[in-house]
Amino acid sequence: SVPLSYFGGLGGASRRGILVKGASFLEALARLHTVVFDKTGTLTRGVFRVTKVVPYNGFREEEVLAAAASAEVYSTHPIAQSIREAYGKEIPLEEVKDFQEIPGHGISAVVEGRRVLAGNDRLLHREGIPHEICNIEEGTGIHVVLDGVYAGYIIISDEIRPDAKEAIFKLKELGVQRIILLTGDQERVARLVAQKLGLDAYFAELLPEGKVKKVEELQAALLNPDKQKIAFVGDGLNDAPVIMRADVGVAMGGLGSDATLQAADVVLMEDAPSKLVTAITIARWTIRIVR
Ligand code: ADP
Numbered sequence: 001s002v003p004l005s006y007f008g009g010l011g012g013a014s015r016r017g018i019l020v021k022g023a024s025f026l027e028a029l030a031r032l033h034t035v036v037f038d039k040t041g042t043l044t045r046g047v048f049r050v051t052k053v054v055p056y057n058g059f060r061e062e063e064v065l066a067a068a069a070s071a072e073v074y075s076t077h078p079i080a081q082s083i084r085e086a087y088g089k090e091i092p093l094e095e096v097k098d099f100q101e102i103p104g105h106g107i108s109a110v111v112e113g114r115r116v117l118a119g120n121d122r123l124l125h126r127e128g129i130p131h132e133i134c135n136i137e138e139g140t141g142i143h144v145v146l147d148g149v150y151a152g153y154i155i156i157s158d159e160i161r162p163d164a165k166e167a168i169f170k171l172k173e174l175g176v177q178r179i180i181l182l183t184g185d186q187e188r189v190a191r192l193v194a195q196k197l198g199l200d201a202y203f204a205e206l207l208p209e210g211k212v213k214k215v216e217e218l219q220a221a222l223l224n225p226d227k228q229k230i231a232f233v234g235d236g237l238n239d240a241p242v243i244m245r246a247d248v249g250v251a252m253g254g255l256g257s258d259a260t261l262q263a264a265d266v267v268l269m270e271d272a273p274s275k276l277v278t279a280i281t282i283a284r285w286t287i288r289i290v291r
């Protein structure tokens with residue numbers, strides 16, 4: 001039978017906007033050895049702003065932005081939202097056909113009869129589009145291709161969440177041994193975030209299944225897997241597989257899809273990494289009373 005104080009712990013957590021789906025996850029939360037964070041929307045706000053549009057091959061700025069915004073019309077990705085916002089005009093839905101979102105890559109769609117690609121290097125590589133190496137210093141670069149011709153890139157920037165640095169500091173204080181960043185974003189962006197937050201390691205340019213593999217590798221490397229648990233914290237966009245794989249899969253924010261909310265062992269209702277610190281503190285307190 002489950003000791004009564006577990007219910008106290010689960011209840012105390014839920015009053016603080018932390019849903020823990022069972023006593024076993026309180027145990028695991030109390031024994032976290034490694035915490036793996038997703039970047040976009042988790043450690044960062046996931047609210048991108050377009051800071052620059054750089055056209056190529058005779059295209060105009062407005063044309064590049066319009067094509068990307070139209071291609072992104074059905075995407076709920078934060079990158080898509082920022083591009084539509086920067087464009088600022090109504091997008092006629094009937095002009096957008098054959099919309100495809102490729103996780104970790106970007107978008108392919110036909111806009112006013114032209115094939116538009118909007119995404120990262122990997123998307124261009126996959127589609128066999130050669131492109132000049134662009135000089136992106138700050139932020140994430142999204143390439144735009146029109147009918148197979150490289151049309152330029154859009155630079156968008158995100159911000160680290162205000163409570164992230166303190167949350168990382170407190171996780172270390174609580175004895176979490178390794179704090180790791182996984183992201184589908186570029187190496188350069190990942191390095192900057194990891195440096196700013198003092199993380200132990202980062203792995204960039206990962207596809208959703210690459211994140212799963214990384215978590216499996218981290219699990220396999222543990223000396224005492226019965227006592228050392230691994231949490232993955234994500235915002236729930238394309239995160240369901242890796243949330244399922246971790247010992248404690250944490251979905252942050254109410255934004256996640258039904259699939260992720262179902263896959264998660266712990267749901268943090270608020271968009272704040274510091275809620276994980278609260279969850280661990282409650283878990284430790286509950287376990288101590290039980291013993
Ligand atoms: P993260 O791991 O940081 O949460 P994602 O896996 O959601 O990021 O996306 C990884 C990368 O894939 C993005 O940085 C971007 O380059 C590209 N990408 C994903 N979705 C889109 C989209 N809708 N439009 C353009 N690029 C996208």
Ligand code: MG
Nearest residue numbers: 038040041237
């Ligand atoms: Mg994400």
